Amino acid sequence: MSLKISSGSFENRVQRGVENDFMRQAVSSAQGRFKSGRLNAAAELGNWEDWRTLGEEIRTHTLENIDYYLQQLSEQVFKRGGHVFFAETAEEANEYIKDVIKKKNGKKVVKSKSMVTEEIGLNKALQEAGVEVVETDLGEWILQLDDDVPSHIVTPALHKNKEQIRETFAEKKGYDKSDKPEELALFAREQLRKDFLSADIGITGCNFAIAESGAVTLVTNEGNARLVTSLPDTQITVMGMERIVPTWEEMEVLVSLLTRAAVGQKLTSYITAITGTRLEGEVDGPEEYHLVVVDNGRSKILGTEFQSALHCIRCAACINVCPVYRHVGGHAYGSIYPGPIGAVITPLLDGYEDHKELPYASTLCAACTEACPVKIPLHELLIRHRQIIVEENKTSKIEKLAMKGFAKWASTPAAYKISAKMARPALKPWTKDETIKNGPGPMKGWTDIRDFPAPSRQGFRDWFKDRDKGGDA
């Protein structure tokens, strides 16, 4: 898979999502849990708004100086015996990783959950090169067995229920027990343990790379990243180029924001750090270490009005509060990054052509902006996307005409006043009992679902004038 996960139309994907009752129920209850978890964790911290401001400042500073910090990071990784590769494209990243595995004669890769490797389609590239790849995050493993894609960036298999998971395990792995979560998880554990022990290469993503020390940190609750980074002798970290902090001090702030905003935890069960290779005198660490820094369209966002989108720490708080996401689910977005942040970054990374509906998949309710722990103005960035789509002349003729008409109407008070008066008689043919149930033209989208009120009988302006006269008399 790559960034784009569907070739179908947006409308069809939305329809499929809306019709998937199970998925909607699962998403709705998960959103409820995540949201209250986040609010409780924020309240417990006390001054959440100050933390958000600090988070925003750290991200802004880091992105403003990203060239410096990436240089520092690569020097530190090099000093610690590691290799660093800057990949401009997904293909370059995949080629490099394939090459490393080939040189090591690697046959089997264990991976911990990583959105950037989903984005660049790493699994497919490795499998085509004859390498066995095993996802070790439970959700990702389920999806891998089922040949499915994530619908959420933190809980990728959110759209599946335990019965579906039992079926997948039975069909693909010969599982013969019940759909009790404990039994399913135990089975996954036993299966994955064999893979951990037999893999030659470990591949992880990166939550925060620490520029000053060359460490890469990962947060998980299952501990799978710890096994991926401890067992195989060759380690590869794939990081989006913006996943970096200057020092451990900033990491502490951001990881606190991340785990609280994502799942309402003070910290995740595991925070794993991996720093280069095992140096002389050290007791552990890999024999070989590679850090692959992926650009894949990110650097062209730097210096634009969208730079703050790169501040994202992938907590999914915006997704967890989004009412549009709740009704359509992650797959409807057609991108590996769904929800408000997905609607902002997907067109930036992959162009408008295949994703032109995404900036409109929002009511601009601003719940995302309010939830974001690093204060990305998500709904404003969606408006900015819409402006660009207009500037690039990619909206319909009818819409353009309507908006031109609007501008004329709203800047000509006389025309505005007449139309306000004319609205009631003009809509009369469709009005019954002060209600319009089957509106004409563009009103149809409205009246298919709800009633529309008839314009007021006595206009406000007339009332105010009459009253003035009365008052003066």
Place this chain on the structure above:
Amino acid sequence: MKVSLFITCMCDIFASNVGKDTVEILERVGCEVDFPEQQTCCGQPAYNSGYLEESKKAMKQMMKAFKDSEYVVGPSGSCVGMLREYPKIFAGDPKWEEEANKLAAKTFEITQFLVDVMGVVDVGSSFTGKITYHPSCHMTRVLGVKEAPLKLLENVKGVELIKLPIGEDCCGFGGTFAVKSPVISGEMVMEKSRHVTETGAEYLVGGDMACLMNIGGRMTREGKNIKVAHITEILNQH
């Protein structure tokens, strides 16, 4: 205190009673109300659709219309929120930046004005009935008004105020979203209608007519006997 009413195009055309109630409440708390006739629409339909240049034409008209006003008060969190965004939109514009700043600084949503500017939380209203309040998105998150409407409603004699479950969720209106993405918008408003019904309230009250039209329109379509009322309609009962 001299106040100019910013009626909003929505109320101007579809809910003139909200304009009347707003005027009467303002007068009850001692304001002198005028109505600048040259006002039209805040520009939001075009702005939120990405038509910046078209929206600016509406915005300039509004700046002209309210140029001489001391205070501008409107019965909508969303439309007032839009006026408050003008400074961002006209930043660096030599001709309009100052006007935009001035207008934003003197413009208030009606409940915000009553509570924060006038210092009034009890406007002496009485209304018997069970109501639930929908805190609309732009009112709470763009304009940042969360407490004022509730403070005022709590002080209405005879009112039983019931909390709306997941009230902070959008009703699915979203301006052109309602007609551009009718399927998603429909699912959202159906969910909102369910939540309102669950409260057992007789009235759904809100501070934004557009959201109320959306939810109310859905509820009547479903044959539900729950009335919608703009908050000024309740506050003007005395």
